[in-house]
Structures are given as structure tokens and as C-alpha cells.
Amino acid sequence: DVKVTQSSRYLVKRTGEKVFLECVQDMDHENMFWYRQDPGLGLRLIYFSYDVKMKEKGDIPEGYSVSREKKERFSLILESASTNQTSMYLCASRTIGATGELFFGEGSRLTVL
Amino acid sequence: AQKITQTQPGMFVQEKEAVTLDCTYDTSDPSYGLFWYKQPSSGEMIFLIYQGSYDQQNATEGRYSLNFQKARKSANLVISASQLGDSAMYFCAMREGQDMRFGAGTRLTVKP
Numbered sequence: 043d044v045k046v047t048q049s050s051r052y053l054v055k056r057t058g059e060k061v062f063l064e065c066v067q068d069m070d071h072e073n074m075f076w077y078r079q080d081p082g083l084g085l086r087l088i089y090f091s092y093d094v095k096m097k098e099k100g101d102i103p104e105g106y107s108v109s110r111e112k113k114e115r116f117s118l119i120l121e122s123a124s125t126n127q128t129s130m131y132l133c134a135s136r137t138i139g140a141t142g143e144l145f146f147g148e149g150s151r152l153t154v155l
Numbered sequence: 156a157q158k159i160t161q162t163q164p165g166m167f168v169q170e171k172e173a174v175t176l177d178c179t180y181d182t183s184d185p186s187y188g189l190f191w192y193k194q195p196s197s198g199e200m201i202f203l204i205y206q207g208s209y210d211q212q213n214a215t216e217g218r219y220s221l222n223f224q225k226a227r228k229s230a231n232l233v234i235s236a237s238q239l240g241d242s243a244m245y246f247c248a249m250r251e252g253q254d255m256r257f258g259a260g261t262r263l264t265v266k267p
Contacts, residue, residue, distance in 0.1 A: 073253055082164070084246060084259035092253040100254070132200070136255070140188050140207055144248075144255060146200040 045069070048133050048147035055154050061120040063150050065133030071145070072138045074116035076100075076108060078129040079149070085132060091116055092138075123154045158182065159249050161258035168237045169266050175222070176232040176261045178247030188250040189230040191221065194260075195243040203245075206230060237265045 049064035067074065073092050077085040077100075087100030089108040097108050105127060109117045116135075120127055130151050134144040160179045168174040180189065191203040206214045206221045214221040222231040234241055242265045247258045 075255060077257070082259060084161075085248075085257040087254065087256055090254050098254065101256070130198075134200075134255075138253070140186070140250075141205055143190060143202040143205060144192075144200070149198055 046133055046135055046145050046147040048131075048150045050150050051148060053150060053152045055123050055152065057124060057154060059123050059154075061123050061152065061154075063118040063120075063131055063133075063152070065116045065118070065135075065147055066114050067116075067135040067145070068114065069135060069137070069145065070113065071135035072113070073136045073142075074110065075134045075136075075144065076106075076116065076118045077132045077134065078102070079132055080129055088118065088131075120152075123152075125154050128152060128154045158251075158256050159247055159258035161247055161261050163261045164259070165262045165264070167264050167266055168234075170239060171236055173233060173235045174237055174263065176234070176245050176247075176263065178230045178232065178258060180228050180230060180247075180249045182228075182249065182251055184251050189221065189223070190248040190250065190255070191219070191230075191232045192246045192248060192257075193241075193243045194246065195240075200246075204232070234263075239265050239267060241265050 046067045075090040076088040091110040107119045133147040136142040187208045189206045193201040204216045220233045244260045
């Protein structure tokens with residue numbers, strides 16, 4: 043059974059803290075994605091990676107960075123968390139190819155106080 | 156500019172009736188893919204259906220069909236014979252190259 047695993051379901055952090063969200067997939071997928079989901083705004087693409095050590099900015103990269111040192115792992119980093127980064131964060135992966143759909147993790151709900 | 160537009164924040168449908176969820180997109184790439192996902196209240200994202208930009212026929216998967224009008228850049232999802240379990244958020248997404256972007260979603264409520 044295919045699996046995308048996000049390290050934390052719920053996190054509570056303080057403003058200014060550094061936050062790491064980890065995502066691991068076991069499907070040998072080339073592409074990995076980080077989205078944030080907010081009511082009324084849908085899923086907004088933060089960063090994606092199409093290969094190890096490769097990354098591309100999405101629509102809202104400000105305040106975030108990513109790391110992909112191994113194919114199966116894609117990390118989202120908030121260098122200095124702010125209250126407006128309180129959100130649900132979804133990791134996803136897909137294989138290369140036109141028809142490959144996204145496989146999602148369960149999400150990480152981050153609250154920044 | 157928004158690449159994927161879903162203009163219906165919420166929709167209601169009577170059980171057993173059909174419903175159409177709207178999606179328009181914007182791209183200059185001749186090769187792209189369109190996807191629909193369902194997100195029930197449990198939060199999981201469920202892939203429903205895919206349409207490629209070069210596909211001549213509209214995609215169908217069981218009770219789901221995608222009404223693809225390329226010239227109008229629309230990719231509406233049609234759900235036939237709605238069931239109570241269809242109540243959920245529905246997201247339209249577009250793949251350009253390697254990335255994937257989503258619309259704001261439509262919350263569908265099926266009434267008994």
C-alpha cells in the first residue's frame with residue numbers, strides 16, 4: 043500500500059521558533075510537494091521538488107524553505123515561525139508522467155502562538 | 156494570476172440527482188493535465204478523475220465524468236446519482252510540467 047507519511051499531525055509553536063515538517067514517501071516518486079490549506083483558499087503550492095536536491099518555488103514560498111537530500115524525504119522549514127503561518131500543511135508525491143496523480147499525507151496542523 | 160478557478164464556494168444537491176462542479180483554468184502550455192480530488196470531513200485527499208489536454212474523449216470513472224471543453228478552458232466535474240457520502244470538498248487541479256496547482260474548492264452538500 044502506497045504511503046506518504048508526515049512526521050507530526052499536530053504542532054504548537056511560538057512565534058520566532060524554527061519549525062521542521064518532515065515528509066517521507068515509500069513509492070520511489072520523483073516529485074514531492076508542500077502545500078498549505080486554508081479555508082476559502084484551497085491548497086496553495088509552497089515548494090515542490092522534481093528530483094533530489096532540486097527545488098522550485100511555488101506560489102507562496104516567502105517565509106519557507108525546503109530540503110530534499112534523499113529521494114524519499116522532503117522537509118519544509120519555517121526559519122522563524124509567525125502567526126500567519128498557522129495552517130494545515132499537506133505533503134504529496136507523484137511519479138513522473140502525465141497521468142500520475144498526487145498521493146497525500148495526512149497533513150500537519152501547525153498552530154503558531 | 157489564479158491558474159485554477161472554482162467559482163462555487165458551496166453547492167447543494169438532492170440525493171440521487173446529478174450535480175456539476177465548475178472549474179476553469181489558465182495555461183499557455185499545450186500539454187497539461189486536469190485532476191479532481193475529493194476531501195471528506197476526515198481530511199484525506201482522494202483522487203477522482205484525470206483528463207489529459209490531448210485526450211479526445213471526456214474522462215469517466217464510475218459516477219464521475221469530466222466535461223472537458225478545451226477551447227473554453229473548462230473542466231467541470233459531473234457527479235451522477237448523488238449519494239450522501241458525496242458530501243465533501245472538491246478540488247480541481249492542473250499539472251503543467253512537473254508542478255500541480257489547485258483551485259479554492261467547492262463544498263458539496265447532498266441533501267436526503
